[in-house]
Amino acid sequence: MKHASALLLSLLFSSPLAAQDTTALMGFTKAHAAEELQREKQFDQTLKAENLRQWMQRMAAEPHHVGSAYDKDNAEWMAKQFKSWGYDTKIETYQVLFPSPKVRVLEMVEPTKFTASLAEPALAEDATSGQTDAQLPTYNAYSTDGDVTAELVFVNYGVPDDYEKLEEAGIDVKGKIVIAKYYGSWRGIKPKLAAEKGAIGCLIYSDPQDDGYFQGDVYPKGAFKSEYGVQRGSVMDMPLYPGDPLTPGYAATKKAKRLDRSQAETLTKIPVLPISYHDAQPLLEALQGPVAPEKWRGALPFTYHIGPGPVKVHLKLEFNWDQKEIYNVIATMKGSEFPDQWVLRGNHHDAWVNGAADPVSGMVALMEEARAVSELAKTGWKPKRTIVYCGWDAEETGLIGSTEWVEDHAAELQQKAVAYINTDGNSRGFLFMGGSHTLEAFCAQIAGDVQDPQKKVSVLQRRKAFDIVNGGGREKYKGFTISALGSGSDYTPFLQHLGIASLNLGYGGEGSGGEYHSIYDSYDHYRRFKDPEFAYGIALAETAGRATLRLANADLLPFEFDHFYKTMAEYLKEVMETADKMRKEADGLQANLKEHLYELAADPNEPLYQPKAPQPVPYLNFAPLQNALTTLETNAKQLEALLKTDLLPAQKRTQLNALLYHAERQLVREEGLPRRPWFRHQIYAPGFYTGYGVKTLPGVREAIEQGDWQEAQEQIDFLARVFTEYNAYLEKMLTAGK
Template sequence: MRYNLPKILLFSGAVFCALNPAFSQSILGFDAAGAQKEVALEKRFDQQLKAENLRAHMKRMSAHPHHVGSPFDRENAEYARDLLKSYGFEARIDTSYVLFPTPKTRVVELVEPTKFKASLSEPILKEDATSGQTKEQLPTYHAFSADGDVTAELVFVNYGIPEDYEALKKMGIDVKGKIVLAKYGNSWRGIKPKVASENGAIGCIIYSDPKEDGFFQGDVYPKGAFKSDAGAQRGSVLDMPMYPGDPLTPGYGATKNAKRLARTEAPTIMKIPVLPISYGDALPLLKALGGQVAPAAWRGALPLTYHVGPGPAKVHLKLEFNWDVQPAYNVIATIKGSEYPDEWVIRGNHHDGWVYGANDPLSGAVAVLEEARALGELMKTGWKPKRTIVYALWDAEEPGLLGSTEWVEERQQELKDKAVVYFNSDSNARGFLYAGGSHTLEKFLNQVARDVTDPQRNVSVADRLRAKVLVDGSPKAKQEARSRSDLRIGALGSGSDYTPFIQHLGIASMNIGFGGEDDGGEYHSIYDSYDHYTRFKDTDFSYGVALAETMGRCVLRMADAQILPFEFQNFANTVQQYAAEVKQNVESMRTQSEDHNRLLRDNQYQLAADPKEPFTQPEPMDEVPFLNFAPLDNALASLDKSATEYSQALQKSGQLPVGNVEKLNEVLYKSERYLTHPEGLPRRSWFQHQIYAPGFYTGYGVKTLPMIREAIEQKNWTEAQQGIERVSEALTQFAAQVDKATLLMK
């Protein structure tokens, strides 16, 4: 699983500024002697990395479909485990037992005003060697759709997100009792049937319009990289903004004998049938629609006039699924720390795919294997990490982060006690560095990016990305790229295996990869293959090596740092920006309400209306009440003071007594836990982080200060004030931990 478009870009740049004579100007967390040793170690690590190994692993692991429960899924897990053992890791397979539905009946047919039956198939291509393994492939479908057999008029709903339904209401169109047709894009796919169901629709069909994902973008596969008229995007529609993981075991591990909810009781399983189709299959449905012409922004690139409906197109949608519990094989490999064995640095990527999964996820998984091999070579020379290193290849990520979430939920307390950080990757290809994560790691990641060379441009990956921001970034991003020594990283919502670590347990996390020069339409199709990847994504695997170099540095530095390289000034500055945004949202809503009601009082709407048309007076808008942001302002001021004092103490400190260092590091890596709340977010208690969360109606996309921001968007002013209080309390507790770290520095 990953975003279908490139993820949030990192950016960063120049050399990290001096800490002090006692601590190296080069590497945060190391003194001068330690930094020198670390640089030498990383150089030896880089020398071990070989692109041909990544290529060989990908060819072997993408040779057959390897979805959850398939024979080759287990075979790949055993292959990775055995490799990791051969590299010197203690390696095992931890098995969870998760619900994984697969289709047994799929029907989409136009029954009025003409007849048409969708093929729902992806053709075999002679240019794609694995595309002919039809008996092993999962067909095109959405996991965790409801079973259903429905016939109804069709309505085109654009991207099928809440604002599209608002536009339909203004057009006088109601989708109640209808089947909706939505385009992929502008939200995670699971939001589309969720919102459709909330608006009364009884079925949902999703297609990829060629304007975003097909011939409008370039030549289609196999001539070019883009989606052909027969390609379709599989995927999960589990309601992951409520909670990810096995829907039958919410909040606890899906062990073999775990108590499970009845399927009808599971709140994250979709309530209506939903299916993906190709744009070739969507074309006759769209041609059959009548009604109003779709708004200009809704129109795609198919050769027709886009209409909204409803009707005269009437569609029959029938879906049935096998609702089986399948084993999920998580590969776990460890190197025990020589000094701090109970401090864990965790690095992960998933290994399951919807079909062949060359790009998603094997492009990241093969980098994991090569990193691990390079670490094994270092161990042969006598190196041992100070902290325990855990490498993980997760299963069942594609259906809804099932493998990683169940593993985390089963070991919650141990991870809260021991996990220092979690580093994640997913898909990887040619292009620019991207990253999102905990902003206490922003400076750390900037330094790592500074020390990795871009294989195309022979400059640091940070400098290359800085150049892109200066050319293509927003005005604000350009200004910051010129003025800040490090540029900002993105915040994490959901969409990959970092989710349970940061969102549920408050373990500082990063999600890292390369992309942006790897356009294509293979995502979650049978054409996400070795042939497609090696033609269009990362032909020589040089960016796979760059990912291994980047993640290798992250793991090595975090495992061997004398003082863990967490930093709090960037975090404080980032949260101040989030607070300014939510305040601005409130002021914009207040201004809009006041302007609207003034126009009503002055009769301006009626005066501006066409006198030949019937006129309906708009309703007045509710006034926006006062929200007391003082607690948040005070907490942010306290955090800024605490962060500054910690930075100053770090600059002044010499080599610390051994006892203090161990206590200090524990305070540092557990600090993120204080940004969580045991009650979680309203109506979704699993998500406990108070600074970052996936949006309730964005799916993967992040909402920062989520309780406050979403309550404001929903005009739930009581909950917004409660959110201000809760976030302020979390930041105050977090600042107290920073103060504790400062005292230990002295």
């Protein structure tokens, strides 16, 4: 078998992948397609990598977290640029809860004494790393205050499966402090689960196996996390709701009624602190108890044990619970024909520290895109639909800037928003896209029209090669797809709260490193290891710019329903297979559990803990959902035949456009998901115990995974009604197009 890199090259330049797509430009008549492609050529020629470099150096020159002087300064500077390019620009402000640390103590009190440094040292090779007066300390935002002392237990990544294995081995974390590795899930899930299991404190560290010397040379020699690097980050329980914790579901304006902090559901129940692997090593090395399973072990130079004891640690945290003003930059170019149809394009501008990669690399690409669009406007061209560029604040702390703005403008957005296009941090390598599957074919065509700056083939061809190499070969390749969106960036309130069709895109895969949320996410690090020539920043502007321009200019909005149907059918197959698998596993669970217990037992000769008797898994009636999807297949095929741009008269296109961009709204329900009504979309949601990770058909899928069979059947029937009503809406489109 060929080496992966050699195989990748052969796939890139072999004829099956090099063939160009010669189909018409989605959403455009043939005459207007030629105009649009010429316009995009002008757009590309206007883009300048030097602008990205200069702007990054300026925006990442100082720490610019929420509440900092430089956060406001950056927002005002950005607004000035947009105004100079001719955009109607304003800064919209909100007042939100933002805790910052005033006391951080972590020490081992038994069996020996050790005090954690909780600090990242400045480096001579990193010009901004020594800005200690302006930097936020290493901490997790929205951790509760606490002063706790207890035995330590190592819980691997701190995800549900890890706690199942601990319970099987008879290890209880109740009354203990847990230490978990980063990765495996979003960080906020770790203290959430620990608290549910009875722990009284939580530590999170980056193991060098995942993020350190095991991956490559550490900074400053290489890109990866040194022993002192720490990942800051929010631990707000965002799967309940993102945004300001004190104003759930409504905007955090000056006059807004706020919850008492004790009523805020998204704050953690126990204190939680991130630490470096330098500070984690003495704690983990002194642990005893059972040897950790092989898959739990990291790359630190000792045998990993689970505990509890003899290690006992003292964790003390106190925070300043302040209200801080945040600054969203909103820049608008009014549409010439449909000013009340909005194409929204956003990226956040706040960072945990200097934030060159996250988020400035994406923000400067958006700004250069907006500048290039303004250059097109100077030629006399105007977009048919209104374009709105957004620079969000307080994304890092819990998607707060975008969420408060969406909640503030919800009624208008529900009427006017055509789509939202999101980017965040950017690197070099391959194009990754996620979003509403009615835009999947649209995304594929855009990817085919952008050239990869390194390989000089389309980014679609390069992504195909990547998928074939990493997906098991040509025979398993199913074509270009976009992923479903969970959470983790500013598309969440648009898609999952209001049902606005959304995309999230960026380049990556070849710019890995350990700078994330540390003081080393700097201009110096980015220029050395991420995208030195800003070539992929330009590629990002070209990609997102095409999405923005085509949606703004389309004769017929390029939504397509066959890809949507096929994806929904795949999701239904997955949840049905999950239920079947759980039923089969229940039949032989006793033997399987004993096998796992032998792996976990410290001494195989000791008596094993008896597993709980497996619960029976009933048969669920999926017929209502299957019937609804059969109808969806029929409607999707009929719409594919109908939505041929050149065959529809202009009046019909106008009528259909109004229906097309509201189609995603039909998948939203006011009552939301079980136990979390803020999340209204019935197809895409972040997992209750995964955080960023998506759960598709979430009401059904999570009920099955949790073994709540009554709720599972209720959600199957509920989702079937959602699809039935969605089909009625598609049939309304079919009637309008005749």
